[in-house]
Amino acid sequence: MLQQLQTKHQPVGQFEDTRFEKIHNVTYNSSLEASNLVAKEIADLIKEKQKENKNCVLGLATGSSPIKVYEELVRMHREEGLSFENVITFNLDEYFPMDRNNIQSYFYFMHEHLFNHVNILPENINIPNGTVSIDDLYQYCIDYEMKIKAVGGLDFQLLGIGRTGHIGFNEPGSHLNSGTRIITLNHITRVDAAPAFLGIENVPRKAITMGIGTVRDAKRIVLLAWGANKSKIIKETIEGEISSLVPATYLQQHNNTTFVMDEDASSELTRIKTPWLVKSCFWNDDLKLKAVTWLSNLLKKPILKLTDKEYNDHGMSGLLTEEGTAYDLNIKMFNKLQHTITGWPGGKPFADDSNRPERATPSRKRVIIFSPHPDDDVISMGGTFDRLVQQGHEVHVVYQTSGNIAVSDEEALKFAEISKEINSDSQKINDIIKFIKNKKGNDVIDSLDVRKLKGSIRKSESLAATRYFDLPDENVHFLNLPFYETGTIKKGNLSQDDVDIMKSIIDAVKPHQIYAAGDLADPHGTHKVCLDALFAALEEMKSEKEYMKDCWVWLYRGAWHEWDSHEIEMAVPMSPDQVLRKRHAIFYHQSQKDGVMFQGDDSREFWVRVEDRNRLTAKKYNDLGLTDYAAIEAFKRYHF
Numbered sequence: 001m002l003q004q005l006q007t008k009h010q011p012v013g014q015f016e017d018t019r020f021e022k023i024h025n026v027t028y029n030s031s032l033e034a035s036n037l038v039a040k041e042i043a044d045l046i047k048e049k050q051k052e053n054k055n056c057v058l059g060l061a062t063g064s065s066p067i068k069v070y071e072e073l074v075r076m077h078r079e080e081g082l083s084f085e086n087v088i089t090f091n092l093d094e095y096f097p098m099d100r101n102n103i104q105s106y107f108y109f110m111h112e113h114l115f116n117h118v119n120i121l122p123e124n125i126n127i128p129n130g131t132v133s134i135d136d137l138y139q140y141c142i143d144y145e146m147k148i149k150a151v152g153g154l155d156f157q158l159l160g161i162g163r164t165g166h167i168g169f170n171e172p173g174s175h176l177n178s179g180t181r182i183i184t185l186n187h188i189t190r191v192d193a194a195p196a197f198l199g200i201e202n203v204p205r206k207a208i209t210m211g212i213g214t215v216r217d218a219k220r221i222v223l224l225a226w227g228a229n230k231s232k233i234i235k236e237t238i239e240g241e242i243s244s245l246v247p248a249t250y251l252q253q254h255n256n257t258t259f260v261m262d263e264d265a266s267s268e269l270t271r272i273k274t275p276w277l278v279k280s281c282f283w284n285d286d287l288k289l290k291a292v293t294w295l296s297n298l299l300k301k302p303i304l305k306l307t308d309k310e311y312n313d314h315g316m317s318g319l320l321t322e323e324g325t326a327y328d329l330n331i332k333m334f335n336k337l338q339h340t341i342t343g344w345p346g347g348k349p350f351a352d353d354s355n356r357p358e359r360a361t362p363s364r365k366r367v368i369i370f371s372p373h374p375d376d377d378v379i380s381m382g383g384t385f386d387r388l389v390q391q392g393h394e395v396h397v398v399y400q401t402s403g404n405i406a407v408s409d410e411e412a413l414k415f416a417e418i419s420k421e422i423n424s425d426s427q428k429i430n431d432i433i434k435f436i437k438n439k440k441g442n443d444v445i446d447s448l449d450v451r452k453l454k455g456s457i458r459k460s461e462s463l464a465a466t467r468y469f470d471l472p473d474e475n476v477h478f479l480n481l482p483f484y485e486t487g488t489i490k491k492g493n494l495s496q497d498d499v500d501i502m503k504s505i506i507d508a509v510k511p512h513q514i515y516a517a518g519d520l521a522d523p524h525g526t527h528k529v530c531l532d533a534l535f536a537a538l539e540e541m542k543s544e545k546e547y548m549k550d551c552w553v554w555l556y557r558g559a560w561h562e563w564d565s566h567e568i569e570m571a572v573p574m575s576p577d578q579v580l581r582k583r584h585a586i587f588y589h590q591s592q593k594d595g596v597m598f599q600g601d602d603s604r605e606f607w608v609r610v611e612d613r614n615r616l617t618a619k620k621y622n623d624l625g626l627t628d629y630a631a632i633e634a635f636k637r638y639h640f
């Protein structure tokens with residue numbers, strides 16, 4: 001099986017046993033492709049066991065990572081008759097305390113994503129029980145462990161990995177031979193779970209988890225990791241020393257484990273991030289720039305000061321052979337970076353554009369700025385947005401989702417009560433106030449009117465910000481894409497309806513430029529779904545519409561991270577005054593200030609975070625030897 005994942009399906013980055021890597025791993029183009037292959041391995045195992053008249057014992061995980069594997073298993077059950085009659089499952093973990101009917105419970109998750117849709121026998125499903133009394137817990141955990149042993153142990157264990165390096169809920173400090181037990185969740189784990197619980201204060205502090213020892217006894221282990229926010233912990237796990245501080249490193253001692261990743265998750269591995277340290281490379285222009293900026297960074301020297309010896313000492317003698325001398329290479333790479341910088345994001349009219357990121361013509365462009373939530377436009381590209389309007393382009397801002405889920409009840413109540421002051425007879429307003437005041441627990445779905453109110457709050461804030469940038473209201477569009485409107489954190493799947501809505505706004509504007517959030521870090525997050533909606537629309541429109549040939553797409557990154565210097569294809573500098581204007585525009589999004597609902601693990605407010613980030617991008621350019629700007633917004637072009 002291990003060989004199957006490795007070779008039969010031609011992963012992008014074949015597993016190479018470099019001196020750095022201590023766990024077998026394969027990388028695929030997409031998490032979907034990879035998930036389908038993992039599902040196939042599980043299905044083959046189930047069938048193999050069926051032929052032998054044996055049970056197939058699966059250890060299962062929850063979280064975002066295995067969702068597509070479960071979807072594919074359900075599809076195989078429905079369409080190909082894959083039977084789960086011989087399957088016995090043991091889930092890794094459950095929050096404690098946690099009622100199984102709570103929509104945040106792993107019991108609920110597993111039934112929603114798998115068990116309700118396949119023919120598994122209910123008595124064969126084992127999920128740690130989050131309602132066991134504290135007194136009974138010790139024995140309960142021993143029994144769980146014994147039950148796994150009694151059915152012959154785990155044939156296959158599916159895992160995700162937490163940013164703390166946890167597998168199951170075995171947080172840092174877990175012992176190599178630990179068994180099923182109750183644990184205290186790490187703060188980072190609780191932060192990551194906070195969105196699902198509508199705030200960290202609602203996330204349980206404890207959980208029951210299978211131990212490291214339990215997992216290591218499995219005959220086969222597959223760990224899934226998607227997205228850039230897993231890349232650091234993946235590198236530590238695969239390349240680092242075995243340590244209880246990164247419990248997943250214990251898997252280095254398991255001889256039938258495969259890590260299955262997408263390109264973002266494996267992007268920090270030495271073999272991928274700095275391949276010149278591992279093997280001789282095929283040097284294309286992108287890799288050259290990556291290597292040169294890396295070396296400049298490492299040695300803390302501007303590009304133009306790097307020497308032949310320094311290139312040789314750092315695995316790049318092959319590159320020097322191709323390029324001649326460090327002098328030639330340095331100038332070439334310096335110029336390449338220099339040409340990414342422009343104060344004219346819509347192109348500089350009547351100027352030679354051969355070395356500029358954008359075309360000079362037409363001098364007045366039609367531009368769409370897609371913003372997944374009502375505020376990503378100003379947070380991520382407020383400076384560029386401001387310039388585009390000031391430089392006379394026809395700018396349209398398109399908010400893809402209502403963002404209503406991120407407005408707190410307190411904020412909504414404030415507006416409802418003000419409305420009541422003005423119109424005390426309104427039944428609707430009274431109902432909204434009553435609903436919010438009576439709301440108990442964090443798994444209550446808001447009524448439609450409450451959701452509408454929350455959406456309206458974000459709409460008014462957006463209009464305040466776009467007006468500040470002198471954009472006419474008729475150029476601001478609110479799509480309210482249907483996939484988002486579930487009233488819960490868990491969004492629906494992207495559908496053709498979403499794509500059609502995207503297509504019709506593109507068709508109405510016929511843009512020369514599209515800006516969109518190229519956030520790939522969270523494969524299940526709203527930004528990614530919004531990007532998928534755009535990509536699907538572009539794909540369908542590129543052959544249908546002639547004007548699409550003239551449309552260039554620029555990707556910005558959201559509040560959380562930035563393109564690396566070598567990836568940036570357009571860098572728009574900001575003066576200190578422009579930084580202040582951007583800050584001002586962000587301030588209009590008042591419901592997202594001061595302890596917002598989806599803060600993540602960064603307690604800085606969005607405007608602080610993004611100013612730090614834009615300043616850092618400018619500093620990185622300066623460190624490479626380029627001009628010293630106050631701040632820079634960065635974009636990468638997407639070719640479709």
Ligand code: F6R
Nearest residue numbers: 061062063064065160161162168
């Ligand atoms: C889930 C579990 C956890 C998750 C991990 C990654 O049952 O035990 O170890 O696998 O926290 O979560 P996601 O997949 O949501 O990134």
